[in-house]
Amino acid sequence: MESSYEKKNDVIINESTLSKEKTPVNIAFVTLVSIIVALGGLMFGYDTAVISGAIGFLDERFNLSPSMSGWVVSSILxxxxxxxxxxxxxxxxxxRKKTLILSGILFGIGTIGTAIPSSLAILVTARILGGIGVGMSVFLSPLYIAEIAPAHLRGRLGSMSQLAISIGQSLVFIINYYIAEGGSYEWNVEYGWRWMFAIGAIPAAVYAFLMLFVTDTPRWLASKGKKEEALSVLNKINKDVNISQRELKEIENSLNANTSANFREIFKGKNKRPLFIGIVIAFMTQWAGINAIMYYAPEIFKQSGASLGSSFLNTVFMGIVIVLFTLLGLWLMDK
Structure with a gap:
């Protein structure tokens, strides 16, 4: 006859084994929702890269000094x-849902504002407004996906936001190329850059519309006491009702455990090491200088001797490389 100690150990082992198994999930639903939410990254990619094609014409149109040109570029940040x-x-x-919809609306308004400014002040204000929208989306999209994706798919699905950013950047390089090639230099100075910005309103409108059909995350719903709605979402994610009920209970326990937490907790004990690593990685990716290349790519190519058309075409190739290596990172993420 087994001792109570042995029985207890069996239970612990079985529960530990179950927690590591891939629970049966509705992959189609989770993937579709993740793709829609990740499209917020497309707006960020578009807005950060569109200025690369427009800034040369803006310098001419508004007679910008180097410092003012830099302010127009960086105001989105x-x-x-x-x-x-x-x-x-x-x-x-x-x-999460309403805030992401708001981000799409703000981005759309900002994009239209940058396409029809009557002064430099309006242009910069519109850039900042659009930046608020993309700041919300690029922060919330991975958070939403992390709260809705099962653990074994979280890395790959969470990386969709970065893929969307890369696709947005590559897409705008292509758009900028065709717009710049579609008219004379004088036409581009007067109208071309306006079209580069204005087209960004399309992904913003599509994103805000698609987000209307997406539910909020189970964690947020549970935090607001909407247990039935949270369970309904979990039932869409999981193929087993029992798993959904267990996950809801885990969410509730987690929320109850964090009620007394505060901002200072992240600087204490074992939290310090991952915090430090996260900050260093985030800092170094920016310090590497890719943003400067992204914002001024056509101007850099022009100053190296390329023609107007060639400088824009070279940025298209750069965008393709960015997307390809983002896909490679996605493939390696969960390995």
């Missing part, structure tokens, strides 16, 4: 910082 800060607060209050 000011908005992105604001959007990232607001995104966390708004998503906790309004929900």
């Amino acid at each position: 000011v908005g992105a910082v604001i959007g990232t800060a607001l995104g966390g607060v708004l998503s906790d209050g309004l929900g």
Whole structure:
């Protein structure tokens, strides 16, 4: 006859084994929702790269000094910082879904504003407004996916946001190329850059529309006491009702355990090491200088001796390489 100790150990081993197994999930539903949410990255990619084709014409149109030209380029990042800060607060209050819809609307308004400015001040203001929208989306998209994706798919699905950013950048390089090639230099100075910005309103509108059909995450719903809605979403994710009920219980336990947590907790104990690693990685990816290349690619190619058309075409090839290596990273992510 087994001792109570042995029985207890069997239970612990069985539960541990079950927790590591891939639970049966509705992959089609999770993937579709993740793709829709990840499209927020497409807006970010579009807005960060569109300026590369427009800035040379903007310099001529508004007679910008080097410092003002740099301010026009970087003003979107000011908005992105604001959007990232607001995104966390708004998503906790309004929900992930509504905040992501708001991000698409803000981006759309900002994009249209940059296409029809009557002054430099309006152009910069519109860039900042659009930046707030993309800041919200680039912060919330991975968070949403992390809260809805099963553990064994979380890395790959979470990386879709980065893939969408890369596709958005590559797409805008192609659009900029065809617009620049479609008219004379004078036409581009007066109208071409406006079309480069204006086309960005299309993905913004599509994104905001598609987000209307996406539910909020189970974690946010549970945090607001909407247990039935949270369970309904979990039932769409999982093929086993019992698993959904267990996950809901785990979410509730997690929420109850974090009620007394505060911001200072991330700087304590074992949290310090992953925090440090995360900050260093985030810093070094920016310090590498890719943003400068992204924002000024056509101008860099022009100054190296390429013609206007060739400089824009070279950025297209650069965008293709970015997408290919993002796909490679996606493939390697969960390995």
